[in-house]
Amino acid sequence: MEIDALALSLTYQFGTNAAFLFLSALGLIVILGMMNIINLAHGELMMMGAYAATIANNQFGLPFPLAVIVSFFAVAIFGAILELLIVRRFYGRELSALVVTWGISLILGQGTFLVFGPFMPAIKIPGGSYSYGGFSFSEYWLVLIGISISLVIGLYWLYRYTSYGLQARATMQNAEIAKALGVPTNRVYTLTFSLGAGLAGLSGALLAPTSTIAPFMGQQFVAPAFITVVVGGATNVISGAVGSSVLLSAIKTPIGMAYGAFLGTVALLVAALVIIRIMPDGISATLQKIMDRRRARHTL
Amino acid sequence: MLTKLTMDILLVENVVAGYQSSNVLQGVSISLSEGEIISVVGRNGVGKTTLVRTIMGLLPVRSGRIEFAGKQITSKAADHRARQGIGYVPQDRGIFPDLTVEENLRMGRFIGTKRNSLDFESVFNNFPFLKERLHQRGGTLSGGQQEMLAIARALINQPKLLLLDEPSDGVQPSIVEEIGQFLLQLKATGEVTVLLVEQNFDLLQTVSDRAYAMEKGMVADQLSVDDLNNDEILAAHIAM
Ligand SMILES: Nc1ncnc2c1ncn2[C@@H]1O[C@H](COP(=O)(O)OP(=O)(O)OP(=O)(O)O)[C@@H](O)[C@H]1O
Numbered sequence A: 001m002e003i004d005a006l007a008l009s010l011t012y013q014f015g016t017n018a019a020f021l022f023l024s025a026l027g028l029i030v031i032l033g034m035m036n037i038i039n040l041a042h043g044e045l046m047m048m049g050a051y052a053a054t055i056a057n058n059q060f061g062l063p064f065p066l067a068v069i070v071s072f073f074a075v076a077i078f079g080a081i082l083e084l085l086i087v088r089r090f091y092g093r094e095l096s097a098l099v100v101t102w103g104i105s106l107i108l109g110q111g112t113f114l115v116f117g118p119f120m121p122a123i124k125i126p127g128g129s130y131s132y133g134g135f136s137f138s139e140y141w142l143v144l145i146g147i148s149i150s151l152v153i154g155l156y157w158l159y160r161y162t163s164y165g166l167q168a169r170a171t172m173q174n175a176e177i178a179k180a181l182g183v184p185t186n187r188v189y190t191l192t193f194s195l196g197a198g199l200a201g202l203s204g205a206l207l208a209p210t211s212t213i214a215p216f217m218g219q220q221f222v223a224p225a226f227i228t229v230v231v232g233g234a235t236n237v238i239s240g241a242v243g244s245s246v247l248l249s250a251i252k253t254p255i256g257m258a259y260g261a262f263l264g265t266v267a268l269l270v271a272a273l274v275i276i277r278i279m280p281d282g283i284s285a286t287l288q289k290i291m292d293r294r295r296a297r298h299t300l
Numbered sequence B: 001m002l003t004k005l006t007m008d009i010l011l012v013e014n015v016v017a018g019y020q021s022s023n024v025l026q027g028v029s030i031s032l033s034e035g036e037i038i039s040v041v042g043r044n045g046v047g048k049t050t051l052v053r054t055i056m057g058l059l060p061v062r063s064g065r066i067e068f069a070g071k072q073i074t075s076k077a078a079d080h081r082a083r084q085g086i087g088y089v090p091q092d093r094g095i096f097p098d099l100t101v102e103e104n105l106r107m108g109r110f111i112g113t114k115r116n117s118l119d120f121e122s123v124f125n126n127f128p129f130l131k132e133r134l135h136q137r138g139g140t141l142s143g144g145q146q147e148m149l150a151i152a153r154a155l156i157n158q159p160k161l162l163l164l165d166e167p168s169d170g171v172q173p174s175i176v177e178e179i180g181q182f183l184l185q186l187k188a189t190g191e192v193t194v195l196l197v198e199q200n201f202d203l204l205q206t207v208s209d210r211a212y213a214m215e216k217g218m219v220a221d222q223l224s225v226d227d228l229n230n231d232e233i234l235a236a237h238i239a240m
């Protein structure tokens, strides 16, 4: 009985931590993996998603699920405009892009502070919670775990089976050749940046009920997001994000439960350092090497 | 003089183009009639690749003009030109290393105006090895295999013009011969015009209808089939 509840709670905590890392990193890894841009405004795009959801939910009375969808599109459109006006001038100049997105993040943070003040009314966590054997399980986090899994499947489908997905992966690998084969690469970049921004907004909206809603709330997501992305690597966006959030959570969760959240986070950082040391190009590159070897054996 | 029965599919007139540091092409003019295989020969560094890249739209035309299938394309972007029906096989083959062989082939779909369902059967007929390797990453193929994949990709949606930049470069002789036979079959269909940049004598002599010889960024000479089949004349235009 005791063991049952402990195992269940461990699984739940593991899912929760993995979903948090995955959602935090999602938009960042799409933009980095597909466009090679380190988007330092990632946290602020998540903040915008949280604000959009809060305003849609509190001011316009939209049900929370709808407010989340609105946030995705609102931030995606904002991302497209950002790309068309600013970001596209800095392709192939990684350092400049870094500085520019940092500038954008400052403007967005300060701008939000000026317009909306130091904080927004919170969104109540939707749903209730279960308790079992002395542990409590939030319905909302169970939904977030489910949404994370759906997002993985949806993104896999998008990048594997659609024309946009194929064009985007080709453009990422060799933009000049993709263009010479008829791909409107500029449009692919706009769409990809917009998608990455929209996903950051979606994650921000989804995590909004679990957090204080304030202009600089994005900062709390940035560190876990970057750790997840670096550990995952950019070889394959989806396997990188999933592999890394699952692995890091598998280390953080048991240590966190046994020794407290602080040591859990320390363990996560140490694990990240060790993994980067062993797999300098991230988990996704290592996974790819393994797949190549297996395929090569099949054809020989 | 006889009137020309076929129309010019590609017309390059006095084109000047190059890189930031300098112009490489110093006023190049060539024309290709439908269904021909026309070669461009010349020593290393004379500007053959620069010419092909300029025709594809990857380098801007600084003066002169380019016409394709009766339309001015001088200042059109590369993706626009591809969608008009220009297939391109770069000198380094341009295979996407992390896309599978099948996905690399699918990338040929955006060339040309039609969006047909892709004819994988004819690809496998011409290059049977691709069938077994369909799910392998492009980057795991050998140089010669990548060359054939790049050719198959450029042709899969029936372009009007194929730009082929040194297909023999870094490819083993048996595969160069295979590519030569394939180009002959392709010519027999009469559906595609080919601009072939080459330095390999056998391949040039097997497939070319005629050739332009380049020197220092200019067309120095035109070679007939007889000129091409004369090793000495050909050597004078290619060898160091
Ligand atoms: N990216 C570049 N930037 C500046 N100069 C270049 C660039 N690429 C080529 N060049 C120069 O332009 C000239 C023509 O090069 P090009 O590649 O067109 O020659 P090529 O005839 O194709 O040679 P090869 O037979 O070796 O392929 C050379 O002097 C080369 O050094």
Ligand SMILES: [Mg+2]
Pocket (backbone or CB within 6 Å): B048, B049, B050, B091, B165, B166
């Ligand atoms: Mg060349």
